[in-house]
Amino acid sequence: MRLVVAEDNALLRDGLIRLLEAHDIEVAAAVDNAVELDRALAEADVDGAVLDVRMPPTHTDEGLRAAVRARAARPGLPVLVLSQYVEQLYARELLASGEGAVGYLLKDRVANVAEFVDGVRRVVAGGTVIDPEVIAAIMAGQRHQPIDRLTPREREVLALMAEGRSNAAIAARLFVTEKAVTKHTNSIFTKLDLPIAADDNRRVLAVLAWLQSA
16 A cells, blocks of 8 residues: 655654554655645655645645545545534535545544544545534534434434444444344435445435535
């Protein structure tokens, strides 16, 4: 696995490189600006990227825009975006293509090394990893009737689905059977008027797309 790391803070960039390489993930390039990021992501042998949303020169959304451009040129390119704050718009931008292999995590999550590395691996494998705080903010902001149809337990299942968890993982987290989780997920799709997708990643993307359509 060969990744590009893009972070303008030298200390954090060095920390990310050391952390990834300690877990047998090769860092093909480490850059601190969007121009170099564009160039690095254009390399055919790069498997994905871990990047900051805000980069020079304006420190607004250069990193995100570079990721969107790269995925337009190479559909499905795995990208895990790190952000200092919860920005629902950024999550929506990443999910817009509906292709999966995307992640959006707050930088604080990097401190939990095992969770962060697991998130990187899941994104590169084609999964979707969205920060729990982003999910909570999205759900809290909904005022549409369909979301109000969900029971408290279904909301818990939905949030875990959005984190990219499988039915088995959700069952383990909630201390219920996998059969019970399947029942909850089917109910969620019915209540949200969403088709039941064939795989977890498409299911998560469909749910998040609906949640972010407000």
